[in-house]
Amino acid sequence: MTATPIIIDCDPGIDDAIALLAAFVSPELDIVALTPVSGNQPIERTVRNTLQICELGGRTDVPVYAGCHRPILREPIRGQFHGKSGLGNTNLPEPSKRAEDKGAVEFLVDRLGEAARKDKPITLCCLGPMTNIAMALRIDPTVATGVARIVMMGGAYREPGNRTMTAEFNMLADPHAAHIVFSSDIPIVALALDATHQVILTPDHVRQFEAVSGRIARTVADLMAFWDRNQVERYGSRGGPLHDPLVIAWLLAPHLFETKPARIFIEHESELCMGQTVADWYNKSGQAPNAQIVTRVDASGVIALFLQLFSRYQAERAA
Amino acid sequence: MSRIPVILDTDPGVDDAAAILLALASPEFHVLGISVVAGNVGLEASVANASKLVALAQRRDVPVMAGAALPLVGTQIFGKYLQVGTFDDDLVAPTDAEPGEQSAIRFIAEQARAAGAQGRTITICAMGPLTNVALALRLHPDVARGIERIVMMGGAFTALGHRTPFAEYNILADPHAAQIVWQSGVPLVLMSLDVTFQALFTEADFAGLEAKGSPAGKALAGLLRRFDRSDVKRFGRPGGPIHDAMTVAWLLQPELFSGNDCAVGVTLYGPTAGQTWADIHNKTVQSPNAHVVNHVDEAAYRRLVVERIAGLGAAVPQRHSELRELHA
Numbered sequence: 001m002t003a004t005p006i007i008i009d010c011d012p013g014i015d016d017a018i019a020l021l022a023a024f025v026s027p028e029l030d031i032v033a034l035t036p037v038s039g040n041q042p043i044e045r046t047v048r049n050t051l052q053i054c055e056l057g058g059r060t061d062v063p064v065y066a067g068c069h070r071p072i073l074r075e076p077i078r079g080q081f082h083g084k085s086g087l088g089n090t091n092l093p094e095p096s097k098r099a100e101d102k103g104a105v106e107f108l109v110d111r112l113g114e115a116a117r118k119d120k121p122i123t124l125c126c127l128g129p130m131t132n133i134a135m136a137l138r139i140d141p142t143v144a145t146g147v148a149r150i151v152m153m154g155g156a157y158r159e160p161g162n163r164t165m166t167a168e169f170n171m172l173a174d175p176h177a178a179h180i181v182f183s184s185d186i187p188i189v190a191l192a193l194d195a196t197h198q199v200i201l202t203p204d205h206v207r208q209f210e211a212v213s214g215r216i217a218r219t220v221a222d223l224m225a226f227w228d229r230n231q232v233e234r235y236g237s238r239g240g241p242l243h244d245p246l247v248i249a250w251l252l253a254p255h256l257f258e259t260k261p262a263r264i265f266i267e268h269e270s271e272l273c274m275g276q277t278v279a280d281w282y283n284k285s286g287q288a289p290n291a292q293i294v295t296r297v298d299a300s301g302v303i304a305l306f307l308q309l310f311s312r313y314q315a316e317r318a319a
Numbered sequence: 320m321s322r323i324p325v326i327l328d329t330d331p332g333v334d335d336a337a338a339i340l341l342a343l344a345s346p347e348f349h350v351l352g353i354s355v356v357a358g359n360v361g362l363e364a365s366v367a368n369a370s371k372l373v374a375l376a377q378r379r380d381v382p383v384m385a386g387a388a389l390p391l392v393g394t395q396i397f398g399k400y401l402q403v404g405t406f407d408d409d410l411v412a413p414t415d416a417e418p419g420e421q422s423a424i425r426f427i428a429e430q431a432r433a434a435g436a437q438g439r440t441i442t443i444c445a446m447g448p449l450t451n452v453a454l455a456l457r458l459h460p461d462v463a464r465g466i467e468r469i470v471m472m473g474g475a476f477t478a479l480g481h482r483t484p485f486a487e488y489n490i491l492a493d494p495h496a497a498q499i500v501w502q503s504g505v506p507l508v509l510m511s512l513d514v515t516f517q518a519l520f521t522e523a524d525f526a527g528l529e530a531k532g533s534p535a536g537k538a539l540a541g542l543l544r545r546f547d548r549s550d551v552k553r554f555g556r557p558g559g560p561i562h563d564a565m566t567v568a569w570l571l572q573p574e575l576f577s578g579n580d581c582a583v584g585v586t587l588y589g590p591t592a593g594q595t596w597a598d599i600h601n602k603t604v605q606s607p608n609a610h611v612v613n614h615v616d617e618a619a620y621r622r623l624v625v626e627r628i629a630g631l632g633a634a635v636p637q638r639h640s641e642l643r644e645l646h647a
Contacts, residue, residue, distance in 0.1 A: 069460045072391065073495055105458055106425060131457075138454055139424050141388055176392050176495065268392065269588045 003030035004123055004251060005115075007108070009067070011039025011128030012049040014082050014223050015244040018306075019127055020050070021216065022248045024057035025312040029251060031059070032111065032122060035104035037067035039128035039173055040079030041086035046128075049086050051095035056216055057313075060097045067104030067132040071174035074274075079169060081227065081240070088226030090219050108136035112146030121148035123251070126181075127244040129170050130154070134177035137184050147186045151247045154178065155192035155264070155277030157293060164275070166267075168193050172275030175268040182264050188291035190264060191246045192277060195257070195294035199246060199302050201227060202239035212307055214314030242302070249302045250294070256305070258296035261289035322349040323442055323570060324434070326427055328386075329563070330358025330447030331368040333403060333542045336411075338446050338472075338563035339369065340535050341624055343376040344631035345571055351430055351441060352382040354423030358447035358492055359398030362388040364405045365447075366418050371406055374414035375535050377632055383416070386423030386451035390493035393592070398488055399481075400546050410541040412534075427455035428462050435465030442570065445471035445500075446563035448489050453496035456503050466505045470566040473497065474511040474583070474595035476611060483593065487512050490585055491593030497585045507609035509583065510565040511595065514576070518565075518617040519549070519558025520624075527625040531633035539628055564624050565615065575619045578612035 006029050010016040023029050034054070036046040047066045054060050070076050083089060100107070115122045124133060124147050133150070136143050154170035155178075161167040171178050182188065201224055210221035227240035235241065250257055263280040267273045279293055325348050329335045342348050353373065355365045362385055369383045389395055419426075427443070434441045443466060445452055452469065456462050473489035474497075480486040490497045501507065525543055528536035548559025569576055582598040582605035597611045 068457060070457070072457060073498065103458060109422070109425075135454065135457060138387055138389065138391060138450070139422055179392060 003028055005030045005032050006123045006125055006251065007033050007035060008125045009035045009037060009128060009132050010050065011037050011041065011046045012053060013040040013046070013079060013086055013128070013244070014088050014227050015242065016127045017049070017053050017087060017223055019244040019248050020053050021057050021220065022245055022306055022309045024059045025309050026248065026252055031062050033107060034062055034064045035067045035108065035132050036064065037104065037128050037132045038070050038076055039170070040082050043067065043069045045086050047099050048095065051097045051099065052087070052092040054097055055095050056092060056219060064099045065102055065104040065107040066099045068135060071129060071131055072134060072176045074174065077173050081229070083226060088223050090222045092219065104132045105135040105139065108132060109140050109143055112136065112143035113140060115146035116142055121146050123148045124150045125247045126150055126152035126154070127247060129174035130177040130181045131174045134180035137180055144184050144186050149187040149189060150181065151189040151191070151250055153191045153196065153244045153247050155190055157192050157194050157277060157279045159193040159197055161276070162193055166273045167275030168277070171266060171277055175266050175275040179266040179268045182266055182290055185290065189250060189259065190291045190293045191250065192293065195297050196241045196243040196246055197235065198297040199242040199299045200235050200237055200239040201242050202237050203228060205239070205303055208307055209310055212311040212314065214311070216313045220310060245306060246297065246302065249305055253301070253305050256298040256301040257294050259292035259294050262291060262293050263287045263289050264291045264293070323347055324349045324351055325442045325444055325570070326351050326354055326430060328354045328356060328427070328443055328445045328447060328451050329369065330356050330360065330365045331372060332359035332365070332398065332447070332563070333400060333546050334561045334563040335359065335446050336368065336372055336542060337539055337561045337624060337628065338444065338567045339372045340376060340539060340628045340631060341564050341567045342444065343373070343378045343381065344535070344627040345567070347571055350381050352384060352426055354384055354386050354427055354451050356386045356447045356451045357388050357395070358489065360401055360404055361397070367405045370416045370418055371411045371414050374416045375411055375538055379416050382419040384419045384421050384423035384426050387454060390448060390450055390496065391453060392495045393493065396492050403546055406542065410545065411538045424451050424454045424458070427451060428458040431455065431462045431465030432459060433465070435461055440465055440467035442467045443469045444566040444570070445469055446566055448493035449496035449500045450493045453499035456499060463503050463505050468506040468508060469500060470508040470569050472510045472515065472563045472566050474509055476511050476513050476595060476597040476599070478512040478516055481512060485591045486593030487595065490595055494585050494587045494593045498587060501583055501585065501608060508569055509609050509611050510562065510569065511611065514612045514615050515560045515562040515565055516554065517615050518560060518620045519554055519556065520561055520621060521558040524621055524625050528629050531629045533629055533631050533633035535631040536629040536633070561624065565620070568620055568623055569612065572619070572623060575616040576612045577614045578610055580607035580610050582607055583609045583611060
């Protein structure tokens with residue numbers, strides 16, 4: 001089997017970190033690059049966090065390209081549940097790995113352009129605001145043909161928003177970027193709060209991850225424990241939703257997910273509903289679907305998958 | 320003489336052609352490159368036209384680069400003179416000059432960053448939708464630092480719109496890009512319809528462009544005649560504006576112009592999308608982010624445009640060799 005080439009666009013972020021650590025030990029995935037963006041934290045910090053996670057996961061071979069320093073139009077907003085550094089209470093060593101000289105947008109234009117020319121498209125995993133890929137699409141629209149699909153975490157359909165009444169954080173952080181991406185005709189798999197709120201990482205799960213994760217067990221447990229929202233009335237139990245890691249889970253085990261096709265629109269004009277994701281479930285728009293929206297997730301299957309992945313760190317093994 | 324390093328960001332376009340030729344005819348400039356954006360016409364035609372113009376001006380040393388094919392966020396709107404398309408070969412000779420491989424947007428960003436890193440700056444003349452400039456500013460926080468100012472044609476403050484009741488074309492075509500550029504902190508000089516409507520070119524000017532037998536002058540006169548820009552009902556007298564050339568003229572002879580420093584902004588959506596406002600009477604608490612030009616010495620501006628372009632490549636040996644030396 002040939003590994004699926006992917007680029008992970010991210011803004012670590014605790015759940016981004018868990019997603020990266022899972023991807024690092026998945027030989028099914030060929031990680032071409034990581035492209036951190038301004039999002040949960042300012043760009044300097046998301047880059048630093050990405051480099052630290054690469055070192056933690058033993059994947060210093062993966063190049064990191066620093067992305068956009070701010071959203072396209074709106075003023076930046078930051079994540080609220082990731083702690084001061086963006087990685088909870090962890091205290092990872094200062095990274096010796098460095099980001100590449102080239103910027104992430106330039107890298108995406110060049111690398112996706114090459115993928116388009118060679119007809120070897122790359123899957124893009126979007127875990128943060130979609131500024132980097134939106135910029136790349138506007139600089140050179142032909143990069144779209146270099147993208148096999150975008151698997152993204154963001155949005156909220158039948159579920160309310162998590163940052164405003166109607167908006168999920170990644171979409172609110174750069175709604176114009178999201179609009180550009182969702183207008184690009186690139187096939188999209190959308191993991192919105194509708195999906196991620198079905199997979200709550202409980203304190204009990206955290207103990208299981210700590211038990212299996214070998215040399216990174218301490219950090220993984222710290223990250224996951226920090227993620228506990230302690231909001232039982234909202235999530236049905238203690239714990240926090242496993243947002244970004246679901247992108248990796250979908251790539252590895254799509255059978256754990258049910259999807260429905262729909263056209264997705266991004267509100268980028270109204271202040272009240274800014275960043276709202278609107279799904280055309282019943283073809284009212286007359287436009288063809290641009291996404292598969294994940295509607296159901298086999299939560300225990302996903303947890304079991306991640307436990308299996310994290311247990312690979314016992315062997316000190318890098319994929 | 321130290322020349323002004325300038326990038327011409329453009330969507331040619333007939334009045335862009337006048338601006339480009341004026342810049343290429345002026346030894347005061349070091350034209351670093353021509354960054355092309357979709358606007359008046361589609362990107363491909365704009366690039367072809369820019370290439371034709373550098374060839375016409377015998378300045379194939381100036382790189383022409385393709386930029387954004389689409390506006391940032393909104394739906395694409397072309398110019399009123401979309402039918403111009405690629406300039407007709409009988410007016411502007413065909414050329415085998417090819418555009419550069421590099422992206423115009425990355426070129427702007429790299430030139431500005433390189434200048435900033437060396438304590439220099441570059442100037443941008445923006446004559447089309449601001450998509451290229453906005454994308455360049457978003458590529459890296461250092462880009463703004465390397466830009467001395469952006470002299471741009473766009474907007475309508477006391478004048479009403481010419482494309483919708485309230486909107487001038489360059490802003491309407493990409494209001495989001497305008498917002499990014501206007502809020503970037505880079506010093507701005509705005510040539511809105513308020514001032515571009517004050518200078519109308521008539522047949523006497525077209526004849527002046529041709530007077531010295533310059534191929535550039537003849538081509539521009541031909542374009543202006545074929546795509547008549549006059550509107551007696553609106554302007555109250557014969558003649559048509561050449562909007563974009565004012566950006567270049569301001570850099571050459573700022574004393575021909577006057578205006579105010581004020582806060583400016585743009586409406587992004589709704590029926591007045593693309594409308595621009597300028598706080599001429601200090602009604603907001605926002606500090607000025609632009610120099611809004613509101614008056615031009617019409618006769619002197621027309622003379623500058625006509626004489627410079629009429630002399631471009633015309634058989635005046637002394638002047639010509641002087642220019643060549645400067646351009647070498």
